Structures are given as structure tokens and as C-alpha cells.
Amino acid sequence: MSDSNKVSETEVTEQHTEQRLLDVRNLEVTYASGAAAVRGVNLSVDAGQKLGVAGESGCGKSTLALALLRLLPAGTKVTGEVLLDGEDVLAMKWGQVRAVRWAGASIVFQGAMHSLNAVHRIGDQITEPILLHRKATPAGAKKKAGELLEQVGLPAARAEAYPHELSGGQRQRVMIAMALACDPRLIIADEPTTALDVMIQAQILRLIEQLVAEQDLGLIMISHDLAVLSDTCDRLAVMYAGRVVEEGPASEVYENAQHPYGKALSAAFPRIGDVASRFAPRGLPGDPPDPSALPTGCTFHPRCAVALDSCTTEDQALRDAGPRHRAACVHAGAQLPAQPTSAPVTAERTP
Ligand code: ADP
Numbered sequence: 442m443s444d445s446n447k448v449s450e451t452e453v454t455e456q457h458t459e460q461r462l463l464d465v466r467n468l469e470v471t472y473a474s475g476a477a478a479v480r481g482v483n484l485s486v487d488a489g490q491k492l493g494v495a496g497e498s499g500c501g502k503s504t505l506a507l508a509l510l511r512l513l514p515a516g517t518k519v520t521g522e523v524l525l526d527g528e529d530v531l532a533m534k535w536g537q538v539r540a541v542r543w544a545g546a547s548i549v550f551q552g553a554m555h556s557l558n559a560v561h562r563i564g565d566q567i568t569e570p571i572l573l574h575r576k577a578t579p580a581g582a583k584k585k586a587g588e589l590l591e592q593v594g595l596p597a598a599r600a601e602a603y604p605h606e607l608s609g610g611q612r613q614r615v616m617i618a619m620a621l622a623c624d625p626r627l628i629i630a631d632e633p634t635t636a637l638d639v640m641i642q643a644q645i646l647r648l649i650e651q652l653v654a655e656q657d658l659g660l661i662m663i664s665h666d667l668a669v670l671s672d673t674c675d676r677l678a679v680m681y682a683g684r685v686v687e688e689g690p691a692s693e694v695y696e697n698a699q700h701p702y703g704k705a706l707s708a709a710f711p712r713i714g715d716v717a718s719r720f721a722p723r724g725l726p727g728d729p730p731d732p733s734a735l736p737t738g739c740t741f742h743p744r745c746a747v748a749l750d751s752c753t754t755e756d757q758a759l760r761d762a763g764p765r766h767r768a769a770c771v772h773a774g775a776q777l778p779a780q781p782t783s784a785p786v787t788a789e790r791t792p
Pocket residue numbers: 472473474476478496497498499500501502503504505514731732
């Protein structure tokens with residue numbers, strides 16, 4: 442760790458003296474195509490803490506998750522530090538990275554059908570990493586697989602089933618059991634419930650919460666749905682065009698977003714159970730920018746209803762926007778001008 446006590450302007454949690462479970466510093470990822478998908482992300486997670494990462498499709502959330510465990514394609518440029526228990530994953534030898542992928546941190550991906558091998562019984566898929574990384578006996582690994590299935594709410598006998606014999610929700614439970622197989626300290630869940638219907642989604646979220654609490658795990662939960670994240674996580678980081686543009690306590694970010702993008706996301710995903718507003722989300726027009734051709738200044742300015750002229754040329758770092766709450770907006774901390782409910786207009790304003 443650095444001697445300096447100075448907290449970088451873009452760090453996602455407060456100052457902390459003990460070693461963190463995960464400490465990501467100034468992470469930058471550029472694909473071989475030139476796409477700058479992650480641009481200077483700082484975030485940290487402690488044991489027992491649940492961090493939500495939100496943002497529309499294309500904002501760099503999955504790239505961030507893959508970078509943490511060095512799962513990106515060859516030719517991708519990754520810089521910065523990914524300190525897991527103080528050790529930089531980006532600087533590790535491959536043998537060490539492989540061990541870390543199961544026992545240090547593991548990922549639950551979206552779309553469990555594609556991640557499970559269709560021709561192998563699920564029990565065999567769960568025991569494989571246990572045999573490989575835990576040096577268990579076959580009988581010991583089988584017993585552990587049964588216990589893991591029961592932990593995620595499936596009968597141990599389901600170990601004999603093939604993936605196609607399970608429902609979508611059951612397959613996602615199997616994915617979670619696999620992620621837990623080698624007793625990781627950190628779970629990264631990338632859109633773990635996006636492919637599931639609302640009832641099953643709620644069950645899986647409660648299961649993840651319960652496991653995190655029981656085992657004192659760290660959790661990074663990634664979703665485009667701010668309502669789901671605020672319901673599950675302690676803190677939220679909102680990503681836009683590869684950067685964290687807002688972060689703070691989950692309820693604060695969801696109910697009192699200070700960045701116009703955070704505001705638009707929370708308006709687009711009203712409270713779980715709020716049926717009336719779900720049918721009329723106040724969407725945000727346009728798409729996130731192409732990471733190979735980012736706009737100048739604040740990358741959100743072309744879609745921003747409250748942009749100033751200066752936003753077209755000046756980018757903003759995260760700044761205080763409330764208690765333990767920060768946003769990278771020129772208006773953060775001040776009262777935001779009222780936003781129109783229809784298409785945005787480019788604000789003509791004298792500074
Ligand atoms: P999210 O998970 O938030 O939807 P991604 O991390 O998948 O975002 O993608 C971020 C950006 O990186 C997108 O513009 C996407 O097109 C680009 N990208 C993702 N994977 C690759 C890749 N293998 N090669 C080049 N660009 C990629």
C-alpha cells in the first residue's frame with residue numbers, strides 16, 4: 442500500500458486504514474480495437490460489503506468485471522492496480538491468477554445456460570474446481586457439491602441432472618453454487634438476474650444477500666437496473682462511458698442522485714413493485730458514446746439536459762455531493778436546474 446493517506450478524487454469509498462478485500466486503483470482498459478472501455482476507475486470493497494455497479498449497456502461494467510480477474514482477450518491493454526487482499530492481480534503470474542479466480546474471487550455471469558456445459562451433469566461441473574484447486578478426494582468433492590446445492594436451495598440429488606433439465610432460476614442457483622465452490626472471499630455477479638422473471642429474480646437476489654451475510658463475503662453486483670441494485674447493495678457506483686460518474690450510499694444515489702445520468706437511471710428504474718411507474722419510465726434519449734470516439738469535455742454532455750457551454754470542453758472529477766456521496770458533475774452539490782420531461786434541449790446559459 443502507498444504511504445500516502447491522500448484519497449484520490451475518484452475513489453469509490455471513504456478513507457480506510459485497514460487493508461481492503463478489494464482495492465481497484467486507476468483501472469484503465471483499452472481493447473485492441475482502440476475502444477477505451479474503462480477509464481480510470483477507483484473502487485473498493487470490504488468483507489461483508491455489497492457494492493452495486495450500475496449503468497446502461499455499453500458503459501464498461503462487464504469489461505471492469507473481467508479485468509478484475511484478467512479474463513479479457515489477449516491484446517487488451519490494462520493498466521492500474523487490482524489489489525486483492527493487498528496483492529496486485531494485474532502483476533501476478535498466471536498460476537497465481539488461476540488460483541485467485543476460484544479461491545480469491547469468482548464471477549457469476551448472466552445467462553447461466555451458456556456458461557454451463559450442456560453435456561456434463563451439474564454435479565461434475567461443481568466438483569471440477571474443487572478437485573483442481575482444493576485438492577479434495579472425489580468423495581469429498583462430491584459431498585461438498587451436494588452441500589453447495591443445498592446452500593443455494595436445491596436438493597443435493599440435483600447433482601445428477603443435466604443443465605437442460607433445470608429451469609432458468611435453478612441454473613442460476615447452480616452458477617452461484619459453482620462460484621462458491623472454492624470458498625471465495627469476493628463474488629462478482631454480472632447481471633445475475635437479468636435473464637430471469639421478476640419473482641425468480643427476487644429469490645436469487647435474496648439468496649445472494651443471504652450468502653454474503655452468512656459468509657462475510659464481499660460482493661460486486663453489476664446491473665443496468667438501479668432499483669435492483671439499491672434493493673440489494675450498501676453502496677452504488679454509477680458508470681458512464683467507462684468512468685464512475687456518481688457514487689455513494691445505495692439509497693442516497695437511488696433516491697437523491699446528483700449526476701444527471703444517475704437521475705435519469707433512477708427515473709428509468711422505479712422502485713421494485715411500483716407497477717404504475719414501471720409502465721411509464723422517464724427514459725433517457727440516445728445511447729452511450731462509442732468508446733473509440735468519445736465526446737470532448739464531459740462525455741455525458743451530448744445527452745445532458747442541464748449541460749453548460751463549459752461541459753463541452755471541461756471534464757469533471759468526482760466531487761462531494763452530500764454525505765459520503767460524490768458526483769462528477771459541474772452542478773453536483775448545488776441545486777440542479779429542473780429537467781424537462783420530454784426530449785432534452787441543449788441549455789443556452791451564461792456562466
Ligand atoms: P456493459 O457491460 O456495461 O454493457 P461492456 O464492458 O460489455 O459494457 O462494453 C463496454 C464497451 O466495450 C462497449 O462499447 C463494447 O462495445 C466494447 N467492448 C466490449 N468487449 C469488447 C471486445 N472484446 N473488443 C472490443 N470492444 C469491446
